[in-house]
Amino acid sequence: MRILVCISNVPDTTTRVKFVENSTKLDTGGIQWVINPWDELSLTRALELKDDPANNIQQITVAHVGLAGAEPTIRKALAIGADDALRVNADPTEAYFVALQLANVIREDPYDIILCGIESSDYNGSTVGGMLAEFLDIPSVSAVSSLNIENGEVLIDREIDGGKEKVTASMPFVAIVQKGIAKEPRIAAMRGIMMARSKTLKVTEPVSTEPMTEVLEFHMPKPHAACKFIDPEQPKQLVELLHNEAKVI
Amino acid sequence: MSVLVFTENWDGKFKKLSFELVSYATKLAEMLNTSAVVLSIGPVADEELRKLGNYGAAKILNATGDGLNSLDNQSWVNIIFQVAEKVDATVLVLSNNNTGKALAPRLSVRMKAGIGAGVNGLPKSTVPFVVSKKVYSGNAFADLLIRSEKKILTLSQNSFELVEKPGTPEIENYPVSLDPGTLKTRVKEVHKQTGKILLTDAEIVVSGGRGMKSPDNWGPLIELADLLGAATACSRPVSDEGWRPHEEHTGQTGKIIAPNLYIAIGISGATQHLAGVSSSKCIVAINSDKDAPVFEAARYGIVGDAAKILPQLVEAVKEIKGK
Ligand SMILES: Cc1cc2nc3c(=O)[nH]c(=O)nc-3n(C[C@H](O)[C@H](O)[C@H](O)COP(=O)(O)OP(=O)(O)OC[C@H]3O[C@@H](n4cnc5c(N)ncnc54)[C@H](O)[C@@H]3O)c2cc1C
Numbered sequence: 001m002r003i004l005v006c007i008s009n010v011p012d013t014t015t016r017v018k019f020v021e022n023s024t025k026l027d028t029g030g031i032q033w034v035i036n037p038w039d040e041l042s043l044t045r046a047l048e049l050k051d052d053p054a055n056n057i058q059q060i061t062v063a064h065v066g067l068a069g070a071e072p073t074i075r076k077a078l079a080i081g082a083d084d085a086l087r088v089n090a091d092p093t094e095a096y097f098v099a100l101q102l103a104n105v106i107r108e109d110p111y112d113i114i115l116c117g118i119e120s121s122d123y124n125g126s127t128v129g130g131m132l133a134e135f136l137d138i139p140s141v142s143a144v145s146s147l148n149i150e151n152g153e154v155l156i157d158r159e160i161d162g163g164k165e166k167v168t169a170s171m172p173f174v175a176i177v178q179k180g181i182a183k184e185p186r187i188a189a190m191r192g193i194m195m196a197r198s199k200t201l202k203v204t205e206p207v208s209t210e211p212m213t214e215v216l217e218f219h220m221p222k223p224h225a226a227c228k229f230i231d232p233e234q235p236k237q238l239v240e241l242l243h244n245e246a247k248v249i
Numbered sequence: 250m251s252v253l254v255f256t257e258n259w260d261g262k263f264k265k266l267s268f269e270l271v272s273y274a275t276k277l278a279e280m281l282n283t284s285a286v287v288l289s290i291g292p293v294a295d296e297e298l299r300k301l302g303n304y305g306a307a308k309i310l311n312a313t314g315d316g317l318n319s320l321d322n323q324s325w326v327n328i329i330f331q332v333a334e335k336v337d338a339t340v341l342v343l344s345n346n347n348t349g350k351a352l353a354p355r356l357s358v359r360m361k362a363g364i365g366a367g368v369n370g371l372p373k374s375t376v377p378f379v380v381s382k383k384v385y386s387g388n389a390f391a392d393l394l395i396r397s398e399k400k401i402l403t404l405s406q407n408s409f410e411l412v413e414k415p416g417t418p419e420i421e422n423y424p425v426s427l428d429p430g431t432l433k434t435r436v437k438e439v440h441k442q443t444g445k446i447l448l449t450d451a452e453i454v455v456s457g458g459r460g461m462k463s464p465d466n467w468g469p470l471i472e473l474a475d476l477l478g479a480a481t482a483c484s485r486p487v488s489d490e491g492w493r494p495h496e497e498h499t500g501q502t503g504k505i506i507a508p509n510l511y512i513a514i515g516i517s518g519a520t521q522h523l524a525g526v527s528s529s530k531c532i533v534a535i536n537s538d539k540d541a542p543v544f545e546a547a548r549y550g551i552v553g554d555a556a557k558i559l560p561q562l563v564e565a566v567k568e569i570k571g572k
Contacts, residue, residue, distance in 0.1 A: 248509045
């Protein structure tokens with residue numbers, strides 16, 4: 001069995017973003033780039049599954065659509081334990097474009113399980129995984145919080161509004177994963193970092209397509225009024241303000 | 250031409266989120282000089298369907314048939330796609346909840362429609378079609394131009410006011426037949442949490458962080474939530490420690506919510522936590538550290554010990570509620 005983990009390269013989650021060129025581009029100065037948190041967890045789960053020989057997983061590949069600047073992030077995924085990597089050499093301008101490129105490489109060289117994160121912490125779209133599954137015309141299961149293989153059958157926990165479902169899916173499929181899929185992201189060990197250097201990172205060129213969407217301008221959130229502090233000896237005043245002023249209780 | 254809006258149902262019932270979707274689609278249809286058509290999938294009584302008419306739906310299509318009790322993304326996408334063609338939908342609106350997130354991207358590919366994901370308001374303009382959406386986990390917003398002729402919008406929950414517009418829409422049955430043998434995903438078990446207000450539905454949320462000190466201290470927090478008709482939530486370390494169930498974890502890697510009131514108790518307000526709650530209409534922070542970043546996001550704050558303040562809040566709410 002072969003697993004593909006799709007990874008997105010995003011600013012560290014504590015970044016205070018700023019924009020340049022008339023608020024049309026992210027100011028990348030000083031940004032630390034990391035593997036999107038959900039993708040890091042997918043990779044961790046894929047590796048956990050591979051650790052158990054009974055699951056018979058031969059290969060875990062990571063795939064990324066992005067420019068050469070993202071290679072440190074890809075190498076990090078290899079250091080954590082992926083066997084090899086693919087990069088489609090293009091600026092990941094929108095989810096549709098990214099999914100189309102991924103579909104294109106997967107059609108050439110199919111995988112049994114494809115893992116995507118529930119969202120990328122930059123554009124917060126929650127769309128790449130579902131789009132990819134539709135391009136490939138294969139099933140998708142979203143909001144996946146656990147994934148196990150038992151006697152060759154894949155068992156998935158999917159979150160629904162107000163609960164959970166146990167779902168099976170026939171391979172190949174795309175699982176769109178969220179919290180719970182793995183506990184803590186696996187960390188690269190020294191040996192992994194050494195080995196990552198010699199692992200294969202294959203670069204392919206993109207196919208062209210018309211853009212569906214385009215960001216015209218970024219805005220910062222509107223600053224809101226400063227916090228009104230209430231005397232800690234008089235918590236009752238808070239309740240009165242919530243009732244009479246904010247009118248939320 | 251029309252605006253098509255899809256809503257699921259929960260054991261045959263709609264909820265506020267469905268009515269928000271219909272209100273939104275109706276307003277959007279007005280901007281586009283057309284009307285809103287609703288698609289419901291799965292068994293729902295006519296009486297329940299008619300409730301959607303209160304928010305401006307011009308027509309309701311009710312897809313029923315075997316095998317629709319649980320979500321199979323591919324077959325549901327087929328149904329929505331066929332209906333979108335049938336009613337000549339230029340914009341398709343879905344919720345940004347779990348089901349919407351599962352279906353919308355597939356439909357984007359099928360309909361060749363660009364997506365505005367997680368919008369919380371009407372488009373800024375319809376020609377060209379520009380929506381505002383949250384990016385970088387709420388640290389910024391983007392004006393997104395959707396170039397494609399057809400568009401899909403997913404609406405964030407609790408972000409659009411209900412607008413009543415009573416009418417008597419035509420209800421049309423849309424029979425579908427799914428051959429269970431061909432479904433590629435299958436639901437084996439369902440576990441539902443009952444009798445609790447869902448965090449994503451709640452209008453008021455009371456949330457605790459590490460400053461609550463111990464899982465044994467949650468009593469007054471839960472009491473406060475019960476009195477307010479609120480759901481309970483927590484920060485990530487609290488659920489990681491097992492002090493509270495995982496469903497309560499809010500933030501970037503947990504649930505993203507937008508209640509009218511969010512009360513953060515003993516939560517420092519890390520960016521990853523605020524990413525999940527910054528769309529709340531009113532944030533209250535209770536924290537012993539006056540420099541905690543949570544106060545930057547809060548409208549009201551108390552600097553003090555949660556263990557002391559919580560019981561007093563409980564009493565004050567009881568008084569106001571006349572209990
Ligand atoms: C990739 C990534 C994703 C993350 N995602 C999330 C997420 O989704 N959600 C999330 O919550 N976190 C997330 N985090 C963790 C986040 O960075 C913070 O560590 C976390 O939010 C802190 O939780 P806390 O506020 O409960 O605890 P702390 O930061 O320890 O804060 C506790 C607060 O309680 C106050 N306090 C202490 N004693 C008292 C008292 N007696 N009375 C009142 N106040 C008191 C303290 O002043 C302090 O401000 C993520 C981190 C990473 C790296």
